[in-house]
Amino acid sequence: MTRSYVREARRRGLGRRRERIGPIVDRLAAEHEDAAIALRFRTDVELLVSVMLSAQTTDVNVNRVTEHLFSKYRSPEDYLATPISELERDIYATGFYRQKAKAIRGAMRVLLDDYEGRVPTRLDDLLRLPGVARKTANVVAAELGHAQGVVVDTHVRRLSQRLGLTRQDDPVKIERDLQRVVPRSDWARFPHLLIWHGRRVCIARRPVCEACAVNDLCPSSRVDAARSPAP
Numbered sequence: 001m002t003r004s005y006v007r008e009a010r011r012r013g014l015g016r017r018r019e020r021i022g023p024i025v026d027r028l029a030a031e032h033e034d035a036a037i038a039l040r041f042r043t044d045v046e047l048l049v050s051v052m053l054s055a056q057t058t059d060v061n062v063n064r065v066t067e068h069l070f071s072k073y074r075s076p077e078d079y080l081a082t083p084i085s086e087l088e089r090d091i092y093a094t095g096f097y098r099q100k101a102k103a104i105r106g107a108m109r110v111l112l113d114d115y116e117g118r119v120p121t122r123l124d125d126l127l128r129l130p131g132v133a134r135k136t137a138n139v140v141a142a143e144l145g146h147a148q149g150v151v152v153d154t155h156v157r158r159l160s161q162r163l164g165l166t167r168q169d170d171p172v173k174i175e176r177d178l179q180r181v182v183p184r185s186d187w188a189r190f191p192h193l194l195i196w197h198g199r200r201v202c203i204a205r206r207p208v209c210e211a212c213a214v215n216d217l218c219p220s221s222r223v224d225a226a227r228s229p230a231p
């Protein structure tokens, strides 16, 4: 069961989620000015393909593969004109290459049939593409400047819980909580801030609370725990 850092925030007198979120966003933004998507792409179609390839692998790995891939496949038609076995070979290193090749070709087919070869920006349209689930759709929409939700990956999940922004464990429910508390204008950048903070400071097994810019706003801070009286 998820430990309730929401209750802990109340116990430590840290203020409500809505009062803490502003300074949390501002301080993380100052701390991680370079927080942005790590995938490399030049066009909307490349963005979509990169995000689809990033499932179950690292962004570094995807960038290594797409460096060659995107010089060979320049349009949705190119993915359909190439035999699927060749596309599978070209994306092999990202893992799950059979499912990914099938999904990418399916998505390209829908782009050509229904969207004049362009990547749609509405979440509902993105979710119609084969192989595109909510997280992928949210990442693509946000990068295209039309965030309609909050991306929840493993870092966002862990940090949202530790910061007492949600009691939930399920990504869909966590997203709903974040949509309630994070200002809409920050929906696109907020996940990047948590992801980079999670990689650099609030590491899964060993959070560096002493060096954390939001440790006075965080109910799971070890620094605050040492200061606060025992319950």
Ligand code: SF4
Pocket: 162, 163, 201, 202, 203, 207, 208, 209, 212, 213, 214, 215, 216, 218, 219, 220, 221, 222
């Ligand atoms: S204070 Fe510690 S647990 Fe809280 S966000 Fe910072 S590093 Fe993570």
